[in-house]
Amino acid sequence: MKLGLGTVQFGLSYGIANASGQVSLTEVKNILALAHTVGIRTLDTAIAYGNSEACLGQAGVEQFNIVSKLPPLPENVDVNEWVETQIQASLQRLNLKQLDALLLHRSLDIVESQGVVLQQALQHAVDRGWLKAVGISIYDPVELEQIIPIWKPDLIQSPLNIFDQRLIQSGWLQKLNELGIRVHTRSVFLQGLLLMPEENIPAYFQPWTKYLSAWHEWCNEKNIEPIAAAIAFLNGITEVENIIVGVDSEAQLQQIVESARVQIDTDWQHWAISDKALIEPSRWQLNK
Numbered sequence: 001m002k003l004g005l006g007t008v009q010f011g012l013s014y015g016i017a018n019a020s021g022q023v024s025l026t027e028v029k030n031i032l033a034l035a036h037t038v039g040i041r042t043l044d045t046a047i048a049y050g051n052s053e054a055c056l057g058q059a060g061v062e063q064f065n066i067v068s069k070l071p072p073l074p075e076n077v078d079v080n081e082w083v084e085t086q087i088q089a090s091l092q093r094l095n096l097k098q099l100d101a102l103l104l105h106r107s108l109d110i111v112e113s114q115g116v117v118l119q120q121a122l123q124h125a126v127d128r129g130w131l132k133a134v135g136i137s138i139y140d141p142v143e144l145e146q147i148i149p150i151w152k153p154d155l156i157q158s159p160l161n162i163f164d165q166r167l168i169q170s171g172w173l174q175k176l177n178e179l180g181i182r183v184h185t186r187s188v189f190l191q192g193l194l195l196m197p198e199e200n201i202p203a204y205f206q207p208w209t210k211y212l213s214a215w216h217e218w219c220n221e222k223n224i225e226p227i228a229a230a231i232a233f234l235n236g237i238t239e240v241e242n243i244i245v246g247v248d249s250e251a252q253l254q255q256i257v258e259s260a261r262v263q264i265d266t267d268w269q270h271w272a273i274s275d276k277a278l279i280e281p282s283r284w285q286l287n288k
Helices: 025-038 052-059 079-094 107-111 115-127 141-147 172-178 203-222 226-235 250-259
Strands: 003-006 042-044 065-070 101-104 134-137 155-159 182-186 242-246
Touching: 003 025, 003 250, 025 052, 025 250, 042 182, 042 242, 052 079, 065 079, 079 115, 101 107, 101 115, 101 155, 107 115, 107 134, 107 141, 115 134, 141 172, 172 182, 203 226, 226 242, 226 250
Parallel strands: 003 042, 003 242, 042 065, 065 101, 101 134, 134 155, 155 182, 182 242
Antiparallel strands: none
C-alpha cells in the first residue's frame, strides 16, 4: 500500500475542507484500525501538530512506522541538548522507543549557522537507536539546491499534486531517486481544494476559477471522481514511496483506499501550475 496516513487532523483543526474539526480519540482508533487492515504502515506526524503525537500514543501505534518532525531550531540553544530533549519527549508522547524517521520542519536549519552541529546531533540520535532515518520536509524543491550538495538526507517529504508538479519539473524527483533518497509526498488534494464541489470553493480562489473548473470538467468527462484522479496521478510515479493523506474520519479513509485502486492512463503534465499563490497553501489569505 503506497498510501501513508497524515495525522495533523488528530491534533489540530486543519484544512479548508475540514468541517468537523479535530478528530476525536475514538475516531482516531477507528481510523488506525482500518489503516492497518488495508495495509497502510506509515503515519506522518510532527511535534508542531498540536497534541497529535499524544493522541497517537494513547491510541497505540507500535504496529506502524512513525515519521515525525522537529520544529524550527531556536536561537541560542545547546543544539545537542535541544535535539535530544525534543526526540525523547516525542518518543514519550508516542509511547515508542524508536521513530522510523525524524524530519526537519524547517529544512534550511541544516545549512545555516548551527547546521553542522545539527547534523551531528541527528546522527547521534540514529547511532543511539532513537531514529532509523533522518530527513527534511520541504515546501519548494529550490530548497534542495542548498541542502543536497552538503548533506544527504535519508528521506524527503514534499508537496506534489496535479497542480503543483515542481518536484518533477525541476528534475529533483529523478535526482533524489538516483541518490537513493526516499520520497514521501503530501498535499495530494491541495488541502482538499481539488475535491471541493465548485459551488463550495471559497471566493478567494476566484482568480484561478479557470483551472479549477477545467479540472472538474475533465473529471466529469472521464467519469472519474476527483479524489481518484488526484491519487492516480501520484500512484503512477514510481519514485514516490509514500503518498501521505490526511483524513477526518474512518469513512473518509475508506473512500480514499477505494479510490486508490483506480488507474488512469493520461498525460498529467498540462495540469501543472506555477502560481505559488495557488499551489502553496501557506500563502492563502482566506480571511480576506
